[in-house]
Amino acid sequence: MWRPKKKEQEKNIDRFQSLSSEQTVQTLFDTLEHSNDFKRYKVGASGWVISYVSTMCDDKIINDTLLPVLKQHELQSLEDMKDKLPVDNIRVTEDTKKIEENVMTGYIIVQEKSADQKVLCVPASKYEGRKVSIPEVEFSVVGPKEAFVESIDTNMSLMRKRLPISQLTFRELKMGSITQTRVGVVYIDGIADEDNIQTVFQRLKNIDYDQIIDSSFISQMISDNSTSPFPQLLDTERPDRVVEVLVEGKIAIVVDGSPHVLTCPTTIVEFFSASDDYFLPWHLATAFRLIRLFAVFFSVLSTPLYVAILTYHHEMIPEELMSTIVASRADIPFPPILEVIILELTIELLREAGARLPTKIGQTIGIVGGIVIGTAAVDAGLTSNVLLIIVALAALASFTTPVYQIGNTIRLIRFPFLIGAQMWGLVGVAMVMMFYIGHLIKLTSIGRPFFAPLYPLRFRDLRDAFIRLPFSKQSERPLQTRPETSRRFNKEHVSERRDIDE
Amino acid sequence: MRGKLLSVLCLIFAAGCNNIDSVEDRAIVQISGYDYIDENRIKGTVGIPQYGEESARTVEELNLTVETESLKEFDIQIQNESSKPLSMGKLEVNLYNEDLASRGITEFMDILSRDPRIGRNIxxxxxxxDTQKLIEGEYNQNETTAKYLKGIIENNIDQNLPKTNLHYFLYAYYADGLDGYLPYLKKKNSHIEVSGISIFKEASQVAVIPAEDTLILKLLKEKVEKGSQTIQTEDGRVGMEITDSNTSYQVKKTGDVPRFFVNITMKGFINEMKETGVESQKNPTRINKLEEEFSTYYQSKAEEMIELFKDNETDPIGLGNIYKNRMRNFDKQVWEEQYSEVLVEVNVDLKITGMGISL
Known part of the structure; x- marks a missing residue:
């Protein structure tokens, strides 16, 4: 049944491809003329034909720069015009593919006669885009408050202005057979490992897909294990964070149209480090990092432990808590597991609803959900008070992760734990934990171990993992990235005693 | 892949065979006690707290009592009386009637030491x-008998009672040259008191040390940080609180029979000497004399107590254990024969560090 269908599909693709490949300038313009925003006309008496997509071109350049030149000067040829026009990056070409690309990105095509294959491309692109604004996902109280936007050029300039060195390399690829998305690979030559760069390029070149809408497409396509719930490329909207890791020898992938930049190779601990950690004194940052780590464990394990202990291990409940727990559980018609699943699902529903709704209504939903549904559920005898607190705290704790992607992972991975807890108690929790740890140990991020610096144990990298030592102790770049040059600064210089001001 | 999937599925379905009751569907036994009826029969009582509604927060206790011929039967019979399955995991206090204790509680120790759900710190x-009466008794505290009793024992361990729980008792029970002891409890109208320490030989009670002498045993066994003792001096009653003590044992084997030297050093302060009418500040010699009086008191009491142990052929201090640890060629049989002739010399070094804020 579906075999002939597949053939038909292939035929359709062939038709699309043949439409775009075997073209002359004439056929290209014929195709374009189906669209109403495509303009093509003769200018004045000189007979020059200009064609452009009006929605992509800047009126100013057409009216102030191009048309006066065309109308006033007596120009002999396209080359002559190329010299006279006060616009940079003008080229003369006969390649239809190039012409198509140019006209679709806002170039004005000038021809001597309308049937000519040889044309002049004048850049006049106009991009409508957001201004650089404050980061919304990875907000920080102190530190820079610039976030990436949807334009790859703006994003690059945000990075370049922080790294004014010639070694900062930006290599661009075109990806997505239809969307033709610009994808840039950014790294610092001389620090980033050559193998890592090769791996990234190889993976990017292997992508064969028709549309690349966002950087997360790339993230999913080039990740080492696409069935894993753990993100293997870190995405961030903070230029300062990207620059930080670039200097460490990592590689950034910038995608046009996406305000998120991917960095790799990454490790699990990097997902729990916020940019705030580097703006605070190291001991405070360490304390907050540990709190965040605890929050993650609490968020994942608290409800499974509740289920396991209430169903199997009554001995573990402290005497003082016994009456509270038993009294609040007494009227609940469900076993602990159902109770937990009901409440967890409610919280998940609230999150989804909150995320989909406009900000203002979203807040209302949060309050309605948190207070009204919570107390109502307890009053109705569907869940116990104790569990409500645990679930609410667990949800709160899962919001402490600085990277949004890992937050989603944490939301999800507690459900296997719940199943394990219900079936085999603490043994089940331990089994699921072992499964996850095994999975994490096997996981790689562009070929580099994801569970480092824990496995393989890299003692040097632990200086900036669960704790953050002061900058004076971070004299070497992390081993994880295998940097070409690992020394950051002269360690002896730091330890010099400077008790006399010279 | 198929094998893996199959084994996971097996695990999931096998887990369904497990019969589980969550915590509120179980009768959680917190206290259990056994009484002696006659040669063949014992009477067992369990206390199960009944947690009320949250608003009321009253604690009631359900007591079930059955008479059975053996311990195994006790388990079955008590389940017959209960509407929920009994769960022994939160057992906190386990009591034995004196009659039962003097006839031996070996069987009970075996059960307690084998059950993995029962903690070692009960x-x-x-x-x-009567144990049943003690468990069923109504006490003024708004808490269960188990919690009340646990509180009493814990509080006394901080004071004059030597450390005791199932772990210590079992250790002493199984060790060579060491015997156990347990708190001796008594119901007095509407409260319970620790009225002494009952001394065991193997698993049978052989003697009871009265409440005022429990501190002596504690001094011999372990470091005391908060013990208090009152003695009668020629001027009247004087109370002292021990703030720090240390006990060391020395064994010397010169002849056939080993000799033990017990050195107790302690510090304390006088907290009650009103009756004597002596102004302590102006009388440093009086303090020196008090130090001496207390030292002799502790020394004679300790020696007396050791004599009592020797008479009963029991060794709660663990002299035999010390001997075994420090000397080569320990022979249990020889030791047991020698025990009554062993010389124990107690030496008390007491320092009074304070007399309180006297006016």
Whole structure:
């Protein structure tokens, strides 16, 4: 049944491809003329034909720069015009593919006669885009408050202005057979490992897909294990964070149209480090990092432990808590597991609803959900008070992760734990934990171990993992990235005693 | 892949065979006690707290009592009386009637030491009188008997009672040259008191040390940080609180029979000497004399107590254990024969560090 269908599909693709490949300038313009925003006309008496997509071109350049030149000067040829026009990056070409690309990105095509294959491309692109604004996902109280936007050029300039060195390399690829998305690979030559760069390029070149809408497409396509719930490329909207890791020898992938930049190779601990950690004194940052780590464990394990202990291990409940727990559980018609699943699902529903709704209504939903549904559920005898607190705290704790992607992972991975807890108690929790740890140990991020610096144990990298030592102790770049040059600064210089001001 | 999937599925379905009751569907036994009826029969009582509604927060206790011929039967019979399955995991206090204790509680120790759900930090106690009455008794505290009793024992361990729980008792029970002891409890109208320490030989009670002498045993066994003792001096009663003590044992084997030297050093302060009418500040010699009086008191009491142990052929201090640890060629049989002739010399070094704020 579906075999002939597949053939038909292939035929359709062939038709699309043949439409775009075997073209002359004439056929290209014929195709374009189906669209109403495509303009093509003769200018004045000189007979020059200009064609452009009006929605992509800047009126100013057409009216102030191009048309006066065309109308006033007596120009002999396209080359002559190329010299006279006060616009940079003008080229003369006969390649239809190039012409198509140019006209679709806002170039004005000038021809001597309308049937000519040889044309002049004048850049006049106009991009409508957001201004650089404050980061919304990875907000920080102190530190820079610039976030990436949807334009790859703006994003690059945000990075370049922080790294004014010639070694900062930006290599661009075109990806997505239809969307033709610009994808840039950014790294610092001389620090980033050559193998890592090769791996990234190889993976990017292997992508064969028709549309690349966002950087997360790339993230999913080039990740080492696409069935894993753990993100293997870190995405961030903070230029300062990207620059930080670039200097460490990592590689950034910038995608046009996406305000998120991917960095790799990454490790699990990097997902729990916020940019705030580097703006605070190291001991405070360490304390907050540990709190965040605890929050993650609490968020994942608290409800499974509740289920396991209430169903199997009554001995573990402290005497003082016994009456509270038993009294609040007494009227609940469900076993602990159902109770937990009901409440967890409610919280998940609230999150989804909150995320989909406009900000203002979203807040209302949060309050309605948190207070009204919570107390109502307890009053109705569907869940116990104790569990409500645990679930609410667990949800709160899962919001402490600085990277949004890992937050989603944490939301999800507690459900296997719940199943394990219900079936085999603490043994089940331990089994699921072992499964996850095994999975994490096997996981790689562009070929580099994801569970480092824990496995393989890299003692040097632990200086900036669960704790953050002061900058004076971070004299070497992390081993994880295998940097070409690992020394950051002269360690002896730091330890010099400077008790006399010279 | 198929094998893996199959084994996971097996695990999931096998887990369904497990019969599980969550915590509120179980009768959680917190206290259990056994009484002696006659040669063949014992009477067992369990206390199960009944947690009320949250608003009321009153604690009631359900007591079930059955008479059975053996311990195994006890388990079955008590389930017959209960509407929920019994769960022994939160057992906190386990009591034995004195009659039962003097006839031996080997069987009970075996059960307690084998059950993995029962913690090693539960308290055991010997009851002077009827255990059932003690468990069923109404006490003024708004808490269960189990919690009340646990509190009493824990509080006393901080004071004059030597450390005791199932772990210590079992250790002493199984060790060579060491015997156990348990708190001796008594119901007095509407409260319970620790009225002494019952001394065991193997698993049978052989003697009871009265409440005022419990500190002596504690001094011999372990470091005391908060013990208090009152003695009668020629001027009247004087109370002292021990703030720090240390006990060391020395064994010397010169002849056939080993000799033990017990050195107790302690610090304390006088907290009650009103009756004497002596102004302590102006009388440093009086303090020196008090130090001496207390030292001789502790020394004679300790020696007396050791004599009592020797008479009963029991060794709660663990002299035999010390001997075994420090000397080569320990022979249990020889030791047991020698024990009554062993010389124990107690030496008390007491320092009074304060007399309180006297006016």
């Amino acid at each position: 308290y055991l106690g010997i009851v002077d009188g």
